[in-house]
Amino acid sequence: MLTVRSLYAVSQAETKAMDATGLRDNFHSGGLFAPGEIRLVYTHYDRMIVGGITPDNGDLTLDAVKECGTESILDRREIGILNVGDTAQVTADGAAHSLNRGDVLYLGMGAGPVTFGTGGRFYIVSTPAHRALPAKLIKIEQAGKVKLGAPETANDRTIYQFIHPDVMESCQLVMGYTMFHGGSVWNTMPAHVHDRRMEAYFYFDLADDNRVFHFMGEPDETRHIVMRNEEAVISPPWSIHCGCGTGSYTFCWAMAGDNVDYKDVEMVAMEDLR
Numbered sequence: 001m002l003t004v005r006s007l008y009a010v011s012q013a014e015t016k017a018m019d020a021t022g023l024r025d026n027f028h029s030g031g032l033f034a035p036g037e038i039r040l041v042y043t044h045y046d047r048m049i050v051g052g053i054t055p056d057n058g059d060l061t062l063d064a065v066k067e068c069g070t071e072s073i074l075d076r077r078e079i080g081i082l083n084v085g086d087t088a089q090v091t092a093d094g095a096a097h098s099l100n101r102g103d104v105l106y107l108g109m110g111a112g113p114v115t116f117g118t119g120g121r122f123y124i125v126s127t128p129a130h131r132a133l134p135a136k137l138i139k140i141e142q143a144g145k146v147k148l149g150a151p152e153t154a155n156d157r158t159i160y161q162f163i164h165p166d167v168m169e170s171c172q173l174v175m176g177y178t179m180f181h182g183g184s185v186w187n188t189m190p191a192h193v194h195d196r197r198m199e200a201y202f203y204f205d206l207a208d209d210n211r212v213f214h215f216m217g218e219p220d221e222t223r224h225i226v227m228r229n230e231e232a233v234i235s236p237p238w239s240i241h242c243g244c245g246t247g248s249y250t251f252c253w254a255m256a257g258d259n260v261d262y263k264d265v266e267m268v269a270m271e272d273l274r
């Protein structure tokens with residue numbers, strides 16, 4: 001079964017006036033994983049689609065998505081697929097790829113319908129593309145690694161860049177995940193914004209009774225959204241995006257927009273946060 005929820009873009013002024021329900025309705029996506037289902041969120045932020053695909057009794061095929069207006073989803077799009085389940089196969093364009101937990105598969109424009117095999121639990125991110133690029137399976141050993149933070153500021157972490165210009169070519173999708181060391185819980189602090197690109201975070205590996213307090217909003221009008229395991233949150237281009245967990249977690253970040261320059265960000269000074 002395929003379900004698609006549309007998330008329309010809202011402005012800074014509207015966001016300032018939102019209560020917790022308003023923020024969740026406009027930026028948060030929970031319940032992405034249901035056995036035997038494909039659950040997508042079609043956002044109007046650079047038309048990024050995020051979603052969860054959970055094969056159960058048999059494979060699931062991602063093909064036509066009405067919101068895209070094409071015969072098959074990848075006719076004018078690329079996709080990044082992160083497996084957060086057990087080892088499983090993903091098949092597209094006549095090639096079968098075996099994804100272990102933590103592997104990321106890139107499929108380019110024109111790859112056709114994509115079949116997801118049982119055992120896997122797949123978080124997907126898809127963005128519009130302008131040309132066909134080859135499929136690539138990326139393992140954590142092949143990802144770019146950036147160490148940031150320190151234990152004394154509770155943000156000691158490694159950023160693993162999977163779909164990134166240093167690792168492989170994509171059209172506009174940039175994607176990876178960040179893991180923490182030794183009890184650190186703060187992601188992306190000091191915070192930043194990047195008006196050229198929107199971003200989506202997907203929190204995983206978080207115990208059921210823990211939460212991540214995800215911070216968003218303009219730097220001088222911050223708000224928070226409480227996140228459970230395996231939930232996603234959209235960051236508009238004008239928003240900070242950072243979070244603090246009550247326990248350990250990993251999070252997948254993915255961006256789309258005008259450039260694929262990971263370092264092209266505006267850092268926000270601590271004294272400017274409100």
Ligand SMILES: O=C(O)C(=O)C[C@H](O)C(=O)CO
Pocket residue numbers: 148157159177178187188189199241253262265
């Ligand atoms: O921990 C971090 O810092 C991140 O992972 C930052 C994200 O990758 C990001 O926001 C990229 O713009």
Ligand SMILES: [Zn+2]
Pocket residue numbers: 192193194199241265
């Ligand atoms: Zn960012």
